[in-house]
Amino acid sequence: MRLEVKNAMCGYGTRIVVKDISMNVSSGEILCLLGPNGVGKTTFFKTILGFLKLKGGEILLDGENIHNWSRKQLAKTIGYVPQAHTPPFPFKVFDVVLMGRTAHLSMFASPTKEDVNIAEEAINTLKMSYLKDKIYTEISGGERQMVLIARALAQQPKILIMDEPTSNLDFGNQIRVLEQINRLSEKGLAVVMTSHFPNHAFLCSTKVAFMQKNNIFTVGNVDEVVTEDMLKEAYGINVKIITTLNSNGEQMKACIPMING
């Protein structure tokens, strides 16, 4: 499955926030969307998900324009993992995951035995069956984020869109979520995620899309796009990128902001 965005123009009402965005992501790839606050990352995201109308250009799935697709059709292909939040009602974790099956149900139907099995499988994939019977509003933020990922998996999409999957998480949980994202892409999902941390791009993405003010949009390989100059230009801070080896002897990159320097 290949998601392709061609010369997209996105915005609210008559206001255009970003334009001329082109990018693509295929199964097994992770595209990390970086950029300072207020450049229109969320607007772009919401447009791909169909929450906002595309103002110009095209969004294609395997070459097919999706602007006429129904919500149901879209949901079967694109899964969305929002930022973890607290809903007003104390649902059970399992029920929340089961809601991922909604797109596969007919208008008046409730989930069947098969849907229950698929939801259970999604929970097992993420190794969180110990959470199954807990109350969603009472678990930690990191656990909630995992539940939302499980819900998106129960949806059985080809593409996963994640809105700052690591925000509000502690250091350990951030890394665990990133590991999980890597594992999902290895299983053949295409992932698009936003992040505020360039290091996250180094840790798990195959591609990076860098959005800057004044509609500057750069897409490419992590090493090409995330450079010291680029980060300085986008965020207005001095950054050093260093390279080190992990235990397997593979090269890893990380960026360090130069405070007071």
Place this chain on the structure above:
Amino acid sequence: MLKPLELTDSSENLKLKLKNQKKKFEQRKATYFMVIIAALPILAIFISLVIGRYSISLPEFFNAILSKVFESNTAESSTIETVLFNVRIPRILSSLMVGAALSVAGATYQGLFKNPMVSPDILGASAGAGFGAAFGILLSFGAFGIQISAFLFGLAAVTVTYLISVIIGRGNNATLVLVLTGMVISALFSSFISITKYVADPYEKLPAITFYLMGGLSSVTMKDIKILLIPLSIGAIPLILLRWKLNVLSFGDEESKSLGIDTSKLRVIIILCSTLITAGAVSISGMIGWIGLIIPHIARMVVGPNFKVLLPASLFIGSTFLLLVDDIARCAFSMEIPLGILTSLIGAPFFIYLLIKGRRGWI
């Protein structure tokens, strides 16, 4: 050496068995609760049939039913029959239906607006229907005319609320705009009600309007019930069928969309259905407050927030609750107490209790 080992093994097994059994019970708990909840209205009906100003014993009741069925008319049973079939049974049926309607509408609105503090009158349905009925009484419509008028104005109030909110909101923060507009429209219709009362004939019409607005089921006839059955079934059946989607909707617009729901279409269907049953209930019972707010809470405490079980549970608990409160209204004192006053007397303290308890961050 082997023996004690075996012993511990079997005791481990026993523990595991017990644990499994406990788990099984936990899983079936919801089903057990549902069965008990579904039996509640039946129990309440039997209690309500036999108590009242004119007391009827159970054997007398069965005799009356039998003689009605076999049409063997005896002079004795005719009083009982009149009381049962013309007064008590219509009243029991109507309080069951009104209680069920308001509770289902309340639970639905709470899910739709992602807010457990919402009730069926939030979009102006009650105020609109109340005005419609008052208007009907003012113009001396018949009982049927009053119902139709209540019903149409209830629908009109919600339609106006919805249209204005669409124009103002343009899709941004639709829920908040909708609720705020609903409050304005409710206030507007409340002042229309005041105007109606102000111009009404103080000896005849004004008391009638006031009594209607206080809420009560004392004058309900079998015919009213047959008429009420139409909007209730048209409204409630789709809601019950769509109840799984209500779960998803309570996670908000964007998430529901991403999970494959056409939210704008679904929202219109759900608002129409809940308004239909609210206006239907208000048109025969007057303004009975609090039911739509507190019953979903009680149901949620018992069966949890999953609408798959919450909606039926609200229906059964709500109908039982209003029937029992109506029994108190007609039996507790020598003079009948308006039902709406009683539900407020019970509902307001209960709501404060909920606020204090603040269970699981609902607020």
